[in-house]
Amino acid sequence: MKYYLKFLFTAILTGTIFILLPISSQAQMFSISDDEPGRREGIYFYTMIGASWELADFSYQGEGISDRERVDFNDSxxxxxxxxxxxxxxxAIGGTLTGMDDASFLNLNGRLYNGFPIARAQNFLLMLPLQITSDLKQIRKxxxxxxxxxxxLSIGTGLSTIFNLGDAVTLDIxxxxxxxxxxSQGSLxxxxxxxxxxxxxLHINNLFGSNALTLGYYFDYNRYRIEGDLNDYDYTSHSITIGYAF
Incomplete structure (x- = not known):
């Protein structure tokens, strides 16, 4: 119980930090077409709800523990x-229903981010994202x-861009x-x-009125190096996603 309270405290602390930052990416830049009311034009920041099929590999990188103590898997x-x-x-979940015969998987992930514009045009926006990510991962044999x-809890930055390929398609990278x-449990x-x-x-714009169909790919790599060898793992996943964006 103490472990989950600690995770909750971390999430609350993360949220408090970002409350102090203006989320500039919430400023949505779009216009309404005069010819077809309700159609979005220009750059637009969608909210997307989707489901992913994820190919995940969790591999042990340490030494000195038996196979029985390891929780490696390579499954969907x-x-x-x-x-x-x-x-x-x-x-995310994994188990018998997803084809995992030897283990079960549970993951909760939350990210707060702020995008700082570097360059912009009518149909193009390049940003420098600043983000804080909180993650809980559990694998059981x-x-x-x-x-x-x-x-x-991690912090990161990189590059992000949104641009339109004509009126029909928007790419978000x-x-x-x-x-x-x-x-881990019992330690800070x-x-x-x-x-x-x-x-x-890839957002197919205005497919459902002013809303979009989303097709996407996600990549995720995590390298855990924990004190001792027991929890030294690499996690790599590739996800194919379909979603509804509005």
């Missing part, structure tokens, strides 16, 4: 996403008591390295985390 998981201006949330349970710390600072992630979303 399902992830639900909410991407909005300034806030991204996701929830079915045939043993082996478990990986880590909560993390972001790539960011992140660095932070990870802790367990080790460090390097995280590199990115996304490429």
């Amino acid at each position: 998981i399902i992830r639900l996403r909410l991407d909005s201006p300034g806030l991204d949330l996701s929830f 079915n045939q043993s008591n082996a478990e990986f349970l880590q909560s993390s 972001r790539s960011t390295p992140n660095y932070g710390f990870s802790f 600072f367990g080790g460090n985390l390097f995280k590199f992630d990115g996304k490429a979303l």
Whole structure:
């Protein structure tokens, strides 16, 4: 119980920090077509609700523990996403229903970010994102008591861009390295985390009135280096996403 309270405290602290920052990316730049009322034109920051099929690889990188103590897996998981201006949330599960026979997987992820414009035009925007990410990841082996349970907090920046390919299609691309710390049950600072992630979303504009169909790809890499060898793992995933953007 104390572990989950600590994770909740981390999330609240993260939110408090970003409340002090203006979420500039919430300023939505668009115009309404005179010919077809309700159609969006120009640059627009969508909110997207979607589902992902994710190919995930979780591989042990340490030494000195037996196979029975390890929780490696290479399987499919399902992830639900909410991407909005300034806030991204996701929830993922893996188990028998997703084809994982030897382990179960649970992941909660929240990100607050602020995009600072570098260059802009009528149909193009390049930004420098500043982001804070909080993550809870749990993997359990079915045939043993082996478990990986880590909560993390990281900060990162990189590049993001939104641009229109004519009136019908908008591309939303972001790539960011992140660095932070990870802790396990019973400890405050367990080790460090390097995280590199990115996304490429294609919005088919005005498909549902002024709303869009989204097709996307997400990449996520996490390198956990925790005190001792027990929790030294690399997590790599590739996600194909379909969503509804408004």
